[in-house]
Amino acid sequence: MRIVIYGATEAGYMAALRLSNDHDITLIDEQEQLPEKFSDLDINYVSGSGADVAALERAEASNVNLFIACSDLDEANIVACWTIKRIKNIETICFVRTINLYKNLLFYRQSAYRTPYDIDTVIWPELLLTQDIFRIVSVPDAIDVEYFAQDSTKLFEYRIKKDSIILNKRIMDCDFPTDVIIVGITRDNTLFIPDGSTIIRNKDKVVFIGTGPALDILAARFFRKSSAIKKVAVIGGGSVGFLLTEKLEQAGIQVTLIEHDRERCSFLADNLRRSLVLHGDGTDFELLENEAIGEVDAVICVTNNDEKNLLCSLLVKQLGSARIITRVGNVQTALLFDRVGIDVVVSPRESALKELLNRVQASDVDILALVEGGQGEVLQINLAEDFPRTRIIDVQFGAKAIVGTIQRGRQIIIPHGETTLQGGDLLKIFTMAADADTVKRMFSK
Template sequence: MRILLYGATETGYTVASQLYRKHDLTLIDDVDRLPDKFNNLDISFVAGNGADVQVLERANAARADLFIACSLIDEANIVACWTAKKITEAETICFVRRMELYRNLNSLSQNRYQSRYDIDTIIWPEQLLTQDIFRIISVPDAIDVEYFVRGKAKLFEYRIKESSIIRDRRIMDCSFPPNVLIVGITRDHKLFIPNGASIIRADDKVIFMGTGPALDNLAAQFFQNVNRIKTAAVIGGGSVGFMLAQKLEQAGIKVKLIEHDPDRCNYLADNLKHSLILQGDGTDLELLEGESIGASNVTVCVTNNDEKNLLCSLLAKQLGCERIITRVGNVRNSTLFERVGIDVVVSPRDSALKELLNRLHAKDINILALVEGGQGEVLRLTLPEEFETTLVRDFKLPARAIIGVVKRGRNVIFPHGETGLLAGDQLIIFTMARDAEAIKTAFAR
């Protein structure tokens, strides 16, 4: 695929580093000198403004399949996408940072004003981050959650604690509930697909796939916190804090929101009818103690400052909060945050990248989800009409993979070795990203 990327920003680098190996990528920016880190990527560079027709022509925009605008200026991204639409049929993806622009460009009420210059996809990282945080809060102790087959199949990721009863045990020795499979383990930031003899270690991030009820049973048997979240503390009343509080209110969760700016507090108080708005500093230990933040089921730190988020998180943890979710702006800080004991580290850039990669693969309906920053993929593949009935244990794939779900008509089956696979079955397969193409090719034969 030929991709034009406008914006030599941190987001631009994250996108480019994920895409350049498999795609013909050209970067556009009006900088005098390209940042050094981009020089390590095998990409082309065109100097100039992404909204300039002549610059786009120099970048062969007419031949592009995809145009991504992620400069630091929202209006520049929007105009660049509009301009690209004038000279190319490429799909356009536009990053924005402001709520009002996202709503104006993405609102269903604007459909009556549609034109050929409309932007195909609007990505607002803060909105995606909010969705990710809320989904994680909704599942006690999980650090990642994905849904498949209209919610009939789910993927939950848990971090194994020192006190876990499955620590240092082989998978085959753990009596997991029926309809639950371990499909992946991340250890020292590297994802791998285990087998029955694999030993689960402390601090592993283990990925389970199964039905909702089965995963609920899993949590009840093997994970300590099985109680529904009832109270939440949110530190930071920006876009993410505000939208998250709205979602938590709708879910019936009591919210205490701490925000430093008095004017912003007034706005929050006017628009959040069931949340307690506290004007103050989230690093003020006296405030946190006085408002019993440590008694909250979960504390979410979502200010725009990594250092402040880390300090707020550590204070809340010291006060006894059951679970901490912390926003990180600089993804290089994620490992540090995890090492000092933060339960879940989330990033708007990671949320946006996951959405972008999913959009990029939207035409390829075989890819359902990306896991661990793209290290793993969840594929949906259909067995051909000429396929002869085969047991799962005898079904050979060209690379290591796990069949997590078999969809047969309206039935959803969580297979084991003796499950028969039939022609027309739709398989949901977990595999490493590096092996995904080989597996898809095998099904295409």
């Protein structure tokens, strides 16, 4: 597939990095030369604006299959998508950063005002991030949560602590509930797929996949040290802070929201029904102490500044906060957050990347989740009707992979080696990102 990416941004880099091995990529940006971080990628470069017809012609837009607009300027992304549609009616993906533009673009696509130049997919990373954080908050002690198949199948990730009852045990010796399997473990920032003899170590991050009821039993029996979340502090009242607080209010959770901008505080106080909105700085230790922020069930730092989020997280950690969830934009910063003991690190970039990759995949393959900064992937693969009946133990993946669940009609199966795959099955497969293409090709034969 021929793909044009407009914008040498972090989102543009991640998209080019993940897509350049299998697709012909051309990057457009206003800079005269290809930015240095893109230099190791096998891509073409055109200097200019994605909204400029001349630049699009130099990128051979008439031969392109997909256009991704992810520059730092929303309006430029929108105009670029409209412009390329006039050259060729291809699929367009547009990144935006404001709620008003997001809602307006969706409104036009879903109303009587539709035109041939409408943008096909609108990605607002902050909304996707909000949804990810809310899922994580809803499961005490989990550091990642994903829901699949109308919530009948779930993924929970937990960090192993010194008092864990499965510490230093082999996986085969752990009495996990039926319909739950371990598909991945992250140790020293490296994700790998374990087997039954793998010993679970302190600080391991363990990924479980299973049915919803079975994972609820797992959480209660092995991990849940605290009761349901009742009080939360949110630091940062931007788009993510506001949307997240709305969702927490709807779930009956008491929220204290701290925002440094006085005018924004007025907006928040007028639009949030039950939350306490405080005008102040999340790095003000005296404020955090006076408001007993360390005593809430979870603190969520979601300003748009990585350094400020880190400082806020360290301060509330010093106050004894039970659980800290922190937003991060930079990949290297995310590793630092993890090393200093921040419980959960979330990224709008990763949330958006999953959505983007799903739009690029073949119709019978979806990426349902990215794990550990994209090191692992949960793939959804629909087996062809003529797929021969095959035991999982006999499947030659050509790479390390685990079939996490099988959906057969309305039945959800958590398989083992003797389980038989058959045509029409919908599989959830966990594999390393580097091996994902090998797994996809195996089932596309």
